[in-house]
Amino acid sequence: MLTVRGVHTFYGNIEALRGVDLDVAAGEIVSLIGANGAGKSTLLMTICGNPRAARGTISFEGEDITHEETYRIVRRGIAQAPEGRRIFPHMTVIENLQLGALVAPEEHFEDDLRRVFELFPRLRERQTQRGGTLSGGEQQMLAIGRALMSRPRLLLLDEPSLGLAPLVVRQIYDVVREINEQQHVTIFLVEQNAFNALRLAHRGYVMVTGRITMTGTGRELLTNREVRAAYLEGGQPTVRVGG
Amino acid sequence: MSARAGSPDFPGILRDSGLVALVALFLAFPLVGFHTIDQGGGAGMGIETRFPWVVVAVAAAFVGRFLQLALLRTHAPVAVERSLSRLGEVFQRNTVWIAAAAITFAIVLPMLPFADRRLVDLATLVLTYVMLGWGLNIVVGLAGLLDLGYVAFYAVGAYSFALFALHFDFTFWMALPIAGLFAAAFGVLLGFPVLRLRGDYLAIVTLGFGEIIRIILLNWYPVTRGPNGISDIPRPSFFGLEFTRRPAEGEVAFHEFFGLEYSGLHRIVFLYYLILALALITNLFTLRIRRLPIGRAWEALREDEIACRTLGINPTNTKLSAFAIGAMFGGFAGSFFAARQGFVSPESFTFVESALILAVVVLGGMGSQVGVVIAAIILVGLPEWFRDLQEYRMLVFGGAMVAIMVWRPRGLIAHRDPTVRLGVPQRPEPSA
Numbered sequence: 001m002l003t004v005r006g007v008h009t010f011y012g013n014i015e016a017l018r019g020v021d022l023d024v025a026a027g028e029i030v031s032l033i034g035a036n037g038a039g040k041s042t043l044l045m046t047i048c049g050n051p052r053a054a055r056g057t058i059s060f061e062g063e064d065i066t067h068e069e070t071y072r073i074v075r076r077g078i079a080q081a082p083e084g085r086r087i088f089p090h091m092t093v094i095e096n097l098q099l100g101a102l103v104a105p106e107e108h109f110e111d112d113l114r115r116v117f118e119l120f121p122r123l124r125e126r127q128t129q130r131g132g133t134l135s136g137g138e139q140q141m142l143a144i145g146r147a148l149m150s151r152p153r154l155l156l157l158d159e160p161s162l163g164l165a166p167l168v169v170r171q172i173y174d175v176v177r178e179i180n181e182q183q184h185v186t187i188f189l190v191e192q193n194a195f196n197a198l199r200l201a202h203r204g205y206v207m208v209t210g211r212i213t214m215t216g217t218g219r220e221l222l223t224n225r226e227v228r229a230a231y232l233e234g235g236q237p238t239v240r241v242g243g
Numbered sequence: 244m245s246a247r248a249g250s251p252d253f254p255g256i257l258r259d260s261g262l263v264a265l266v267a268l269f270l271a272f273p274l275v276g277f278h279t280i281d282q283g284g285g286a287g288m289g290i291e292t293r294f295p296w297v298v299v300a301v302a303a304a305f306v307g308r309f310l311q312l313a314l315l316r317t318h319a320p321v322a323v324e325r326s327l328s329r330l331g332e333v334f335q336r337n338t339v340w341i342a343a344a345a346i347t348f349a350i351v352l353p354m355l356p357f358a359d360r361r362l363v364d365l366a367t368l369v370l371t372y373v374m375l376g377w378g379l380n381i382v383v384g385l386a387g388l389l390d391l392g393y394v395a396f397y398a399v400g401a402y403s404f405a406l407f408a409l410h411f412d413f414t415f416w417m418a419l420p421i422a423g424l425f426a427a428a429f430g431v432l433l434g435f436p437v438l439r440l441r442g443d444y445l446a447i448v449t450l451g452f453g454e455i456i457r458i459i460l461l462n463w464y465p466v467t468r469g470p471n472g473i474s475d476i477p478r479p480s481f482f483g484l485e486f487t488r489r490p491a492e493g494e495v496a497f498h499e500f501f502g503l504e505y506s507g508l509h510r511i512v513f514l515y516y517l518i519l520a521l522a523l524i525t526n527l528f529t530l531r532i533r534r535l536p537i538g539r540a541w542e543a544l545r546e547d548e549i550a551c552r553t554l555g556i557n558p559t560n561t562k563l564s565a566f567a568i569g570a571m572f573g574g575f576a577g578s579f580f581a582a583r584q585g586f587v588s589p590e591s592f593t594f595v596e597s598a599l600i601l602a603v604v605v606l607g608g609m610g611s612q613v614g615v616v617i618a619a620i621i622l623v624g625l626p627e628w629f630r631d632l633q634e635y636r637m638l639v640f641g642g643a644m645v646a647i648m649v650w651r652p653r654g655l656i657a658h659r660d661p662t663v664r665l666g667v668p669q670r671p672e673p674s675a
C-alpha cells in the first residue's frame with residue numbers, strides 16, 4: 001500500500017533521512033521505533049510531503065506521491081495524527097472533528113462522528129470544550145479522532161502514547177487495534193514506547209540516525225537481544241544494531 | 244484580609260513613578276516643548292518653546308503613576324477587571340439578544356426625535372467603519388493574516404465606482420458589484436506574493452501594498468487625475484428615484500414619488516440605511532461562511548497551518564480566498580464612500596485609515612463581530628462627536644486605547660463563538 005524507497009530528507013544541511021526503505025501492506029499495523037532524533041517524525045512528515053524527499057520515491061497504492069502537494073496526498077486517503085497532536089486549541093472538540101472531515105464526503109459526517117464518539121466516549125462528553133483545555137490524553141484522542149474523520153485508508157500515528165498514563169496508553173492502543181481490525185484502516189505507528197508498539201504491530205522497523213537498521217515481525221523484534229538492550233531495558237541506543 | 248492589602252511599598256512606588264516621569268520628559272520635550280507657528284507676513288515658520296507645558300506633562304505623568312500604584316494597585320484593578328470580564332460573560336451569553344437589540348436600534352435610529360442631521364451622518368460614518376471592520380475581520384480575525392494595507396481595497400472600490408461613473412456613466416448600483424470584483428481581484432494580487440509570509444513580514448508587505456496603491460492613485464494622473472481627485476460622482480438613487488429637489492427631464496425624484504416635501508435629510512437617511520444594509524450583509528455573510536468548509540479552513544489556518552495541510556486543506560486557495568473576500572467587502576464600502584462623498588482623492592486612503600480599521604478589529608477582540616461595533620463607536624464615533632474639543636479628542640482616543648490595552652489586552656470581547664453549539668444534540672434525560 002505504502003512503499004518508501006531510498007528516501008533522503010534534508011533540513012538545510014542536516015540529512016535527517018539517509019536512504020529509507022520501508023513497506024506497509026494494506027491491513028497491517030506497522031510500528032517504527034527509534035531513539036530521539038532518529039528521524040521517525042521526519043519520515044512521517046516526508047510521506048505527507050512536508051518536508052519533501054530530496055531523493056528517493058514514495059508511492060501510495062501504486063501511485064508516485066513523492067512530489068505531490070501535502071493536501072493532495074492527504075486527500076488520497078492518508079491521515080496523520082502528527083507529533084505534538086496539533087489540534088486546534090481555540091476550537092471546540094466538535095469543530096476540530098469537523099475540520100478532520102473537510103476532505104470526506106459530507107453525507108458520512110454523522111456516521112463518522114458517531115463512530116469516533118464510540119471509540120472515544122470522552123470526546124462525546126467534551127464536544128463543546130475547547131481543544132486547548134483538554135487533558136493530554138483527551139487531546140491525543142481528539143488528534144486520532146480528527147484523523148479518522150477524513151476516512152483514511154492509511155493512518156499515520158506519531159507517538160500516540162507520549163506523556164500519557166499507562167492506563168490511557170492501553171486504552172488508546174486498544175482503539176488503534178479496533179480501528180485496524182474493524183474499520184480496516186492500515187496503520188503506520190511511530191513510537192518511543194517500543195514494548196507496546198511492537199506488541200501491537202504485525203511488523204516493525206528500527207530506525208537509527210536516518211536509516212532503517214532492522215525489520216521483522218513485532219514478536220521477532222520484541223525478543224531480539226539488541227532491540228531489548230537498546231529500547232526495552234533502559235539501555236543506551238549506542239549498541240550498533242544491525243550494523 | 245489579603246496580604247496585598249498591607250501598606251504599599253512607597254520607595255518602590257516613588258522609583259517607578261520617577262522612571263515614568265523620565266520617560267514622559269523624553270517624550271514631552273520634543274513633542275510638547277516645541278511648537279511651530281506661522282509668523283505671518285511672509286516670515287515663514289518659527290518655533291516657539293513651551294517648556295512650562297513640559298513640566299506640567301512630566302508632573303502629570305509622575306502624579307498619575309504614583310496614584311495608580313498607591314491607590315489602584317491595591318484595590319481597584321482586580322475589581323474592575325473582574326467586573327469587566329463578568330460584563331464580557333453576560334455579553335457572550337446574550338449575544339443574540341444584544342445583536343437583535345442593536346440592529347433594532349440601528350433601524351429606528353433615524354426616526355428618533357433627537358436624530359438630527361449630524362447624528363445620522365455620524366452614525367453613517369461609524370457604520371462605514373463597522374463594515375470595514377467586519378470585512379477586515381475576515382482576513383485578520385478569521386484567517387489570522389495581519390493586513391496593514393486594507394485601505395487599498397477601500398480605495399480600489401471607491402475609484403472603481405468613480406471611474407466607471409466618469410467614463411461609462413455607471414450608476415452606484417451598477418458599479419457596486421464591479422467595485423467588489425475589482426477589490427477582490429486586488430486582494431488576490433496582494434495574496435499571491437505573501438502566501439509564504441506570516442506575522443511581521445506579512446504585515447510589512449501589506450503595509451507597502453497599501454502605500455503602493457495610494458501612490459499609484461496619486462501619480463497616474465491621466466487616469467486618476469492625481470491629487471485633484473475625481474468629483475461629481477453620481478449619488479445613489481432609491482430604485483431609480485433621485486434625491487434631488489428638481490430632477491432631470493423625464494425623471495421622478497424621491498420626494499415627488501412619495502408626495503413628500505423636499506428635504507436634504509432624505510438622502511442622508513437613505514445613505515444611512517444603505518450602509519446599514521451593506522454592513523449587515525457583511526456580517527451575515529461572515530456568520531454564514533464560518534459554518535462552511537471554507538470558513539472553517541480559514542480559522543484552522545489561523546491556528547495551525549501545518550495541521551491544516553495534514554488535514555487536506557489547500558493553504559494557497561484558503562489564504563487567497565480570505566484576501567479576496569475580505570477585499571471585496573472593502574471594495575463595497577469604498578464605492579459607498581465614493582457615493583456618499585461625491586468625490587474621491589488619494590488623501591482619503593492613507594495608512595492612518597488602515598491603522599484605524601485594524602484598531603477597530605483588534606481592540607474589538609479579534610474575530611468578534613459585536614466587539615467591532617463597540618470598538619468602532621469608541622474609536623470613530625466618540626472622536627468625531629467631540630470634534631469641538633479639537634486635539635483633545637486625540638487624547639481621548641489615546642486614553643481609550645491605553646485603557647483597553649491595560650484592562651482588555653485581548654480585545655473588548657475576547658471570545659470566539661463556537662460555530663457549533665451542540666453538534667449532536669444532547670437532550671437532557673427525562674427524570675423518570
Ligand SMILES: Nc1ncnc2c1ncn2[C@@H]1O[C@H](COP(=O)(O)OP(=O)(O)OP(=O)(O)O)[C@@H](O)[C@H]1O
Nearest residue numbers: 011014016034035036037038039040041042043192
Ligand atoms: N524543522 C527542522 N529543522 C532542522 N532540523 C530538524 C527539523 N526537524 C527535525 N530536525 C532534526 O532532524 C532529526 C530527526 O528529527 P525527528 O523529529 O524526525 O526525530 P524523531 O525520531 O521523531 O525523534 P523523537 O523521538 O524525539 O520525536 C533531528 O536531529 C532533528 O534535530
Ligand SMILES: [Mg+2]
Nearest residue numbers: 040041042083
Ligand atoms: Mg518525533
